[in-house]
Amino acid sequence: MYLSSQDQRWYRLAFALAILTVVYNLLEGLVSVWFGAADESLTLFGFGLDSFIEMISGLGILAMVLRIWRHPGAPTGRFEKTALQITGTGFYGLTGILSVMALYNLSTQHKPETTLAGVVIAVISISLMWALIHYKTQAGRALGSEAILADAKCARVCMYMSGLLLFSSLVYSLSGIWFVDSLGALGLAYLSFTEGREAFAKANGAECSCHAGS
Template sequence: MYLAPHANRWYRLAFWLAVLTIAYNLLEGLVSVWFGLADESLTLFGFGLDSFIEMISGIGILAMVLRIWRYPGAPKGRFEKTALQITGTGFYGLVGILSTMALYNLATQHKPETTLAGVIIAAISISLMWALIHYKTQAGVALGSEAILADAKCARVCMYMSGLLLASSLIYAVSGIWFADSLGALGLAYLSFTEGREAFAKANGAECGCHGE
């Protein structure tokens, strides 16, 4: 199908934004899990696991961009649906892990060694997520693509998670309140549940409803 140079330019941007999302989530996941374990910060550790799940979701988004670029109006392919189903399952699994560990930490009054890494990682993540949302929205508007716009809206949940990590890490760093990290992990569990629900909804053909929208 012939596409005007203007449309090709925006689809190319959407493609590279999806690639950047995958690469960044892989790096963010590795760094966050490493420091989460080293600092005994459950919120940062959970944030890292979430990043790996977001990476799988990003692969599904990349497949979506390629599909609507090459075959506008075509239904979701099996690969795209499978990526979304794996993502949804991963998020629900993360809910169980974070909830169980957070309740255990609350019962034992466990606190992290430090949350400085969480503050730095969250600040970087918020900045990048804001940029991704901005440019994905621009691409979606320029192409008139509801799918790309839905992806931009759903990316806001990732920014909410980064904000939650920043808040819990800052609170502990400044005040030393021992349960701040555990509460942050429970907050991540809640947002993970909403993301899991949205992933299964999109796998079944629904557009992203996006928590908070």
Template sequence: MFCNKMLELQRLYRQASLLALITIYYNLGEGVVSVWFGAGDETIALFGFGVDSFVEVISGVGIWHLVRRLGRGETADRDTFERQALRVTGGAFYLLTAGLLATAVLSLLQGHQPQTTRWGIIVSLVSIVSMQVLIHFKTKVGTALNSPAILADAACTRTCLRLSVVLLLASLGYQLTGIGSLDAIGSLVIAVFSFLEGREAFQKARGLGCGCSCACGTGLKSEH
């Protein structure tokens, strides 16, 4: 029985590690596509969404590292690498927030309009579906392992889902109405999410929480 339980735990942690890697590579691809077409189509919301995806890669590497440690039977207390990754993530989110705020305000003042937001619609729809699949499996694995850390990661993926919805609304709204300010407003909302994610990252680096929602209210230290 004990051996079977250990084998099952190892299988679940391998799944969790794979999900973390999928998230990293997905965000890399999403970031490249979003930044490329966001710059080409002059849509701030899509460009900002892409930069946010790149920052999520840094956070994802920290999560992958944490899951691998948990799979080796270590405690969920964050090590030096994870804390440093969180600080870099938090700083990058704050820089993104400042850049999006400045660009969005300038865009509103100048009455700038994107060339098109079709790619924003496509990227956001793909992201919504992908994030829902990742949330489902991360929650399933996290529940099976009774892991606050993995459940917290699933909760953070829900934040990415909300960002995708914001991008979809801004892109679809502009495509249907031609109101250029919708793109800038969408980027302002993304800036707010980026600020909250940055604050969350610094809090986690200081050990003040495990992230993104009350789904992990028991705290990381309760694991193992």
């Protein structure tokens, strides 16, 4: 199938955005886990673990962009399906871990030392996620690609997670209410469960809904 020079530019943009998503999630995961452990903030720590899972998902998206760029209409590749299955399993595992740890922290009235790092990381993440959603949507519409548009919609969940991290971290910083961090972690657990469900749905060939109507 012949692609115009304009389509080639849009596919190059989509490919660059996919690479940026993978690299950013890796860096975000490392920084968030480090500060989450150091500050004893479960929400930030869980957010970091989520970023590592998102990185694996991003590798699948990267393969998807390459597939539809080079071979439009080709079926989903094995690597994409495997990445989605690993991603789904990871999200379900994270749901369980965060739920157990959050309930334990609630029972012991544990609170983080500080959540300032969570505020900073969340603001950066929200800004970047908004830009990624915007440009992925532009690329998807220009190319008429439902797959790229679905990826843009699914990125909204990442922004919801960043918003939840910002809210819980900011509320704790301003009020010092001890259980806010644990409630934030439970919120992340719920969003992780929905992402796991979506990952397995996509692995089975379903379109990503990802709160598309939100």
